[in-house]
Amino acid sequence: SSRYRAIFAPTGYSAAKLRPIFPSHDVSEIGNAPALPFNGELSEIAELRGKDFVLSVGTVEPRKNYEKIIDVAAALQPHNVVSVVVGRSGWGNIVTDLDRASNDPTSNIRWMKDISDSQLRWLYANCRSFLSLSHDEGFNMPLVEAGSLGCSIVASDIAIHRTVSPPWGRLVSPGTPADEIATEIMTAPRATESAYLAYRARYSWDFIAANLLSKIQAHRRTGARSHA
Template identity: 30%
Template sequence: MMEHEFRKCKTIVELVDRIIENSGKRVAICGWALKGSGGDCRVIEQQAKDLFDNGYDVTIFVLEADISLPQGVKIEVIGLPKNSYLSRIYRLIFPLIIYKMFKYAKKLEEFDLIICHRYPLVYLCYFAKKLYGIKYIYWFHHYPDPSHFPSLMHKLWIKLIGWLEAKSCPVKKADIICSVSEFSRRQLKEVGNIDSIVIPNKVRKLKKGVYSIELRHKYGIKENEYVMLFVGRIVPYKNIHSLIRVYKLVKNSIPNLKLVIVGNPSTKDYFEKLKEIADDGVIFTGYIPDEDLYGLYSISDVYVTCSLLEGFDLPLKEAELFGLPAVAFDIPAHREVAGPNTILVKKDNIEQFAKAVLKILQQKKLSKTQKGCVN
């Protein structure tokens, strides 16, 4: 299948319509997990919703799941050990569990097209194609940088997963390969010598949130406190330790300040380190429902991210939809998705980042003072 035929497609629905045309309406979406803390999981969720809304029968296949599905979408949870170390081993060796591969490849035979995100289910999709001739799209997010992880074991794990998601045979054998941004496309070309089309992630519509006073009370934010907001998985390359440094610098000038970090930790040691350096003005919410996330975007004063690597950065786009000013490091994905309200700061320049945040908050403080909102 020639990828240049599909380069004009701007959405997942356009792409699927073009690929399967009138041959059927059953689509499987495969990913390693469907959890609220992962950006790729949110992409899967949005793709399923968009396809279902356009008349497709959609089933999601994942190893584990902890969030509710869009209405009408079905799910097959394959299963994963609860222990974090055992789950990694299971994820790694999944393609070698032959009875599972045959069992779920047989289930995929019923579908007209498969959309696959990440390892290991890309191997399952490849297996289903070999057995039953089913077409599959591989969705590439980004290639991780092992240097951002502290321990040798983490570095080796990330390097291995990176190879499996960017260079392995099942990736290369996909009928269509799609990247989430031009940056991800360049990255895949450089790392795996694989070209792809680009369909940017769609920013989901959040469910309308609870009243601001109730939300502030729930998360311990006073009415007169300013809020810096970050949304994303808690992993080293998100550089949240630098974000806490920024918060402390800004707090020297604006004492009534909170830093709210929304997302689940994926690396326990890193999360423990963050809690050690954080003061009581740093709020770790964990995963929260859409209604609360909507509310936090609404009451926050500035969105902030010191992330060193992104394929797209959905929360930065979500913040833009709420008219929220943002400050982010100047990395390729941020250059691509940042809107007019986003200030990009040279990577690793913490002082300049803090100055940009402080300027935004001081302008808001002045505006509130002029309106008589601040005593």
């Protein structure tokens, strides 16, 4: 890193964490963007046709706090809401716990380990709410995907979620009981079209490219002045 004057981070949160590590560098936010194409086709998932469901996306591992999502699923069952988890098996006891819960015929949990982009877009478009209760995240790309498509969002109140969650998202503290989180899910609003399109623009590759170009030009001007 001593070869570089500037370091770019995907969020202001990550930039703040890097500054003490690289005190002699200019560390700033550059942005980040989903790879999921938002305007592609939607492929319906037949078993969820006509059903009310909440969606969580991410590898199944302890940091994602799927234990709490299982509890919230139980609290949603009286409301006839299905809890859909999309993510590959990771590690830890939670993999076994979630597998057991999703295979219980009395459970309202559905675990989908490998789906297409078009199926994922359908899930975002049709879910009652997107739910992420992670203990920690580097960025949380699925949350940004959900926000970019206008989903209502309920997420854990952690630093990165305070940075990337859209204005209409609802943040819940780690100790919030499952039934209270279920209430938030049942009442959280979807975004207006103007709101989610503005949010999407903030996390677009066009925005990142313009931001990067601006920062490069600023550093060139600074370098030219220092050699004048």
